[in-house]
Amino acid sequence: MITSDKCPNCKKKLDKIPSKTINCPLCDKKIYVRICVKGNKRVLADLNGVKQIDNEWIEYGLNTNWFKIMEKFGVTKKDYMEIHDDLTHRWGFNPRHRDILWGLFNRILIESMQNNNQNNVKLIQDYMNKFKSEEKRFGGTA
Numbered sequence: 001m002i003t004s005d006k007c008p009n010c011k012k013k014l015d016k017i018p019s020k021t022i023n024c025p026l027c028d029k030k031i032y033v034r035i036c037v038k039g040n041k042r043v044l045a046d047l048n049g050v051k052q053i054d055n056e057w058i059e060y061g062l063n064t065n066w067f068k069i070m071e072k073f074g075v076t077k078k079d080y081m082e083i084h085d086d087l088t089h090r091w092g093f094n095p096r097h098r099d100i101l102w103g104l105f106n107r108i109l110i111e112s113m114q115n116n117n118q119n120n121v122k123l124i125q126d127y128m129n130k131f132k133s134e135e136k137r138f139g140g141t142a
Contacts, residue, residue: 007031008046018044054094058084061097069127070101073108073120080104098135105131 005017010027019042021032032045037056045053061067062077083103087095105128112120 004044006044008044008049057094057097061100064097064101066101066127066131067104070104070108073112073124075104075108079107083107101131102128 006013007024007026007029008031009024009029012024012026014025014031018031018033021030023029024031030047032047032050034043034045034050034053035041036043036053037060043049043053058080062080067075067080080100083100084095087099087103105124109121109124109128112124
C-alpha cells in the first residue's frame with residue numbers, strides 16, 4: 001500500500017494518478033484505489049494493501065459508538081460481517097461502514113417489529129434518525 005504517485009506493484013511512477021481501480025499501464029497488474037481509515041486519504045494499493053485497508057474499516061466499524069449501541073439490541077460482529085458480505089456480494093465492491101451500520105439498524109428494527117416490541121421499535125427509530133442527522137452533518141447520505 002502506498003500513498004504516492006507510484007504503482008504499488010512495480011513501484012514505477014505513473015503519468016496520471018488513478019481515481020478508480022485500473023490495471024497499471026506499466027506492469028498490467030491491478031492498482032486499487034481506497035480510502036484509508038487513518039487520515040481519510042485516498043491511496044493506491046495492491047491486493048494485500050486492499051485486504052489490510054478493508055480489515056481496518058471493519059475494525060473501525062466495530063468500534064464506533066453506533067455499533068456499541070446496536071450491541072445492546074443483540075447485534076454481534078457476526079451480524080456486522082453478514083451485512084458486509086451480503087452488500088459486497090450484491091454491489092460488487094466493499095460497502096462503506098455506514099452502509100453496514102444502516103443495514104444493521106434495519107435488521108434490528110424489522111426483528112423488533114416482528115416481535116411486536118414497540119419500545120425497541122421507537123428507540124431504534126430514534127437512533128436511526130440521529131444516525132441520519134449525523135451522516136448528513138458529515139456529508140453522508142444515510
